[in-house]
Amino acid sequence: MRAFSYGRPDSVDAALRGVAGQPGTTTEAAVKFVAGGTNLLDLMKADVMRPERLLDISRLGLDQIEEIENGGLRLGALARNADTAYDARVQARYPMLSKAILAGASAQLRNMATNGGNLLQRTRCYYFYDTGTPCNKREPGTGCGALTGVNRIHAILGASDRCIAVHPSDMCVALAALDAVVRVSGPKGERTIPFADFHRLPGDTPHIDSNLAADELITAIDLPAEGFADHSTYLKVRDRASYAFALVSVAAALKLDGQTIRSARLALGGVAHKPWRDPAAEAGLAGKPASLETFREAARVLLRDARVQSHNAFKIGLAERAIVRALAEAAGVEHS
Amino acid sequence: MSQPTGPAFQGHARKQPAPPPDAMEVSLTINGSRKTLRVAPWTSLLDALRLHLDLTGTKKGCDHGQCGACTVLVDGRRINSCLTLAVMAEGRTVTTIEGLASGDALHPLQEAFVEQDAFQCGYCTPGQICSAAGLLEEGHARTDDDIRELMSGNLCRCGAYPNIVAAIRQVMDAQPAARDGGTP
Structure with a gap:
């Protein structure tokens, strides 16, 4: 690991002073916050990330899970993933989120990783991690090793000719489906970022993962009151039974009137640079009977613009079946 | 704990790494004993245990949080010691495999x-x-x-x-x- 300096600010204000004046987004920042450290320190060992200074925010508080006025829950940015997943309110009111968190990483990592850090974790694209290969995300303008290389884990939606990496988080897929809101503090005070606007598609700037500015700090993630506790699930398909990143994952949530779908949320992981939602697919579910045919049609709509690489064509069929199965499980409809 | 002394173990002769000029002081409780170390900011908790404290029961397998060989308990919770910094453990209570037994009575x-x-x-x-x-x-x-x-x-x-x-x-x-x- 390259040398860096270390500081431990004792308040949110002190933390913000430590990053004040940094241009650009947090992805590119030279001074970075560290809390769980599970991804950042790993990337620093691999020499993929080279911050000059780390500010340890792990003792700032911001680790509570609290009721909020909209009837939802506020998840502290520094609450650990394990504590969030096992929180009785999260389990009862947002079971899809609890399930998603517990589908990710290992028990040790979930004890370390924070909610804010989960949002900022970076892709596990092999070429991003391998400094001996070109990567537009790691070194802008050098090219993409994955496009002509081994790309079975890569994106089928929303990719660009610069980058086909996927976002690795499970938690974020459920947060996207729930329409969570990210609360951020910065030099101009507080602002909120709708979850759909937090992460970016690669486009021409794959080296930037999110719209969080380099002088901002995530303080909390707000969940709306609606948690779809009666009819939702998180389905993760991966190469091992446990402790592997998703090839495809699906957060599916329904509101039902009897066997008729009133509204639907559908978010996919493992297929794009950010958790993938498709308004047309969700709108198409509303008013339809909760049946396998309806679910198959939703999968077709969601995947209509999918583009495959040389090794990941299987992801289209896998995503179709995963969507149908997740929606069927959420609706309590027989499937096989 | 006893140190290996035979010729086969020469390469392991424990000499604490010299602290770099910008070393930082860290105080923590390890297996019930209060310890104060001077380590570089980039020293992992795992390396601090093994290299600075001679607690080599905790293993370095992958050093990337993928194998779990470095698992220790910090404030009673299991974590990967390779993916946290020693300086981040300031004031914490760390239990390693060496600290689980009570005297000769195994855990x-x-x-x-x-x-x-x-x-x-x-x-x-x-x-x-x-x-x-x-x-x-x-x-x-x-x-x-x-x-x-x-x-x-x-x-x-x-x-x-x-x-x-x-x-x-x-x-x-x-x-x-x-x-x-x-x-x-």
Whole structure:
């Protein structure tokens, strides 16, 4: 690991002073916050990330899970993933989120990783991690090793000719489906970022993962009151039974009137640079009977613009079946 | 603990790495003893344990949080010591495999690993046992499938998994109150 300096600010204000004046987004920042450290320190060992200074925010508080006025829950940015997943309110009111968190990483990592850090974790694209290969995300303008290389884990939606990496988080897929809101503090005070606007598609700037500015700090993630506790699930398909990143994952949530779908949320992981939602697919579910045919049609709509690489064509069929199965499980409809 | 002294171990002669000019002081409680170290900011907790404190029971397998051999308990919770910095552990209480036994009396998990033959080469075992201690403390495992899922962060290349599950099951069944086992 390259040398860096270390500081431990004792308040949110002190933390913000430590990053004040940094241009650009947090992805590119030279001074970075560290809390769980599970991804950042790993990337620093691999020499993929080279911050000059780390500010340890792990003792700032911001680790509570609290009721909020909209009837939802506020998840502290520094609450650990394990504590969030096992929180009785999260389990009862947002079971899809609890399930998603517990589908990710290992028990040790979930004890370390924070909610804010989960949002900022970076892709596990092999070429991003391998400094001996070109990567537009790691070194802008050098090219993409994955496009002509081994790309079975890569994106089928929303990719660009610069980058086909996927976002690795499970938690974020459920947060996207729930329409969570990210609360951020910065030099101009507080602002909120709708979850759909937090992460970016690669486009021409794959080296930037999110719209969080380099002088901002995530303080909390707000969940709306609606948690779809009666009819939702998180389905993760991966190469091992446990402790592997998703090839495809699906957060599916329904509101039902009897066997008729009133509204639907559908978010996919493992297929794009950010958790993938498709308004047309969700709108198409509303008013339809909760049946396998309806679910198959939703999968077709969601995947209509999918583009495959040389090794990941299987992801289209896998995503179709995963969507149908997740929606069927959420609706309590027989499937096989 | 005793130091290996034979010729075969010359390469391990423990000399603390010289602190760099920008070393930082860290005070923490390790296996019940208060320790103060001077380490570089980039020293992992794992390296601090092994290189600065001679606690070599905690193993460096992958050094990337993928194998679990470096698992220790910090404030009673299992973590990967390779993915945290020693300076981040300031003021914390750390328990390693060396701190689980009480004198000559093995921790129930250590006894169960022996009784169930839950290891072959032994390299992953300290991490397996510390992780199992954390699992018992967390109290979320009920079935063998739960144990397998919640131990998935600890790899065993010898493939002793069935016996590891049996050892953890034995302790879970014997003492539901073994949840104190993780923190002496």
